[in-house]
Amino acid sequence: MKELPKQMSYVNDVFSSARDLGLIQVRAQQGDQPGRSISLNGKSYTSFMSNNYLAFENDERVKEAAIEGIRKYGMQTSISRMYMSFDHYLELEEKLEKIFGLPTFLSSCTTLGHFAYLPVIIGKNDAVILDQFVHESVQMAANTLKADGYHVEMIKHSQMDMLERRIKMLSEKFDNVWYLADSVYSMHGDLAPLKDVETLLNAYDKFKVYIDDAHGMSWIGQNGKGYALHNIPRHEKMYVITSLNKGFGAFSSALIFPNQLTKQTVYNCGGALRFSAPTLHAGITAASCIADIHLSDEIYERQMRLNELITVFKQKAQALNLPIVNYSHTPQFFLGLGSVELLIRFSQFLMSKEFLLSPSTVPAVPVKHSGFRISLSLYQTVEDVTNLLDLLAEYIEVLEKEGSFNKEQVLKGFKMRDNQNHLV
Template sequence: MGNLSAIPTLVGPGDVMILDAQVHRSVRMAARLTEAPIRTVPHNSLEVLERRVRELSAEYDRVWFMADGLYSMFGDFSPVGELGALAERYEKLWLYFDDAHSISWTGRNGRGHVLDRLSPAALEKTVVVGSLNKAFGIAGGVMTFPTDELRHQVFSLGLPMIFSGPVPPPMLAGIVASARLHLSGEVAERQQQVVDRIRFFNREAVGYGLPLLNESESPIRYVVTGRDIESTATLVRRLQESGYFVNAASYPAVPAKRSGLRATITVHQTQDDILGLVQAIAKWLAGGASQGR
């Protein structure tokens, strides 16, 4: 809802949008509601992006690049520092990040991956949208703007902002309670616990030969199966029957040849839990899942 409020309001008819190939679907939906043209660049390709920015800057008032801070399917990060440097170098380049998946578990006071890594100069041309529905532990969203004027513009003209109701009081109380926890020292301890568990998963996964798509230190862990949808779904069902809740990822959410298992690491899992998951995946990938079909 935040993306649907912000993007059609901020992007003018004289602007152009460049979307990372794997940006979240909600960003794509919102982009289509504008009058501005849309271009797409390969995932995390800074070279292609800079070439497009240079070309489009001669024709349009503003060039918006839209990406995720942490990509929701594969669990890899956006090169935020390098993107900020581009925004400083190119006057017409503005950045728009959906950072829903890194709010709370990373960044000072849980502010996420993007806000922790952009320079003050880059932040003057950056909008960040986040979610309180995930690691923050409650519901709702958050948006940050470089100026009060842009904030007022979205909150006054963004259609979902105009036609939706306020946050229900019990939910608001939960948001306030979570915010207080994030402003305390406790959140840093919890964040480190998450990172320790992620590193343990990565080490064990490599040791057991699991085909990880990447070894990034994010809670979203992706094991490539490369199988068709039916085989991947069967593998997921076998893991769930063994007591491990994982998601199946397949086309069109991911490219057809990159179907896989998507698991989330949390502070509530023990090392035994994580090791058991790794061992179960290794067992079924070795052929056990296909035997039950």
């Protein structure tokens, strides 16, 4: 095997050490309370790792719909959708169009959706601006454009003044200027300043935006249409993609278009849609069941319960003065620790107390920004949340007393903007 680059070698060493300690890449079994608990070596742990925010994955109706999909259609039909679409694919797309209020097309996953969507809507003489923290899958698709000679650059995270300066400058040379961003950023859970983005869309004719709403889906908005369309319901220069895995709880992704012409063009010309296999039938029938729930009043009851859990978390964490990187009103939070060594120690402590969180370090975040991603969902109870936060505060106090941790210094290192601490 060839010698690894320095950064890759460091990542490999960190992950190997964490694996040897049983902290990552572990062999897991379903816990006695699916979704809430995970079993490792016969021991049950309360999990704060799932991104299935509204707990649809284990809903009996959804599981029965998936089983019926297999019974009726088999596991999959290996025919490109360029040639044909089964009725249940089209029925799901019709339901999604009711949810979003816009033309919608299914892709087998969000990553392939980017590769189908972006090369069609972005022209050769367009400029592309990536947000610093836009999801890696978006960056991968943008990098293929860059390799093909497109202008691609990156700006600091959510810096609208910097974005506006670049729009002005690039508009002089390029036909369009694209901003590629997430609606809810997957690590820190902070929100894109979409109202500022809308202002820029209205101010600059050449400015367009592509939003990955994977972590904004279901838990907010009319019919659970997601954070992006909740804030900007419709704009001719806004293009959206979202996951049907995370908050939605099924499989595949939805490409959402500002008009029917763009949908048909991406359908015809999006290479990743032509060559990729169709989504598993069970994923489609399960998603269709979940879409029905989104189109009923039940979605608002689930959103309300999750909203209450988020509020409990925020109030308790703030009262305990925990080093939470930001307090945007989303189901994602990030406990900043600042070093891999502390992350490993903290992981061992939490596992000894039968809690599982998602440890995050390079390459997902800079090494000095290591910490835990904490995902809230309807699988958890208020008691789970308060018990976890009390444990975090307990161990941070131990670390502070021994002089190995300083929460103010850690938070300063993240340099998060004050205006990220707003409510939805």
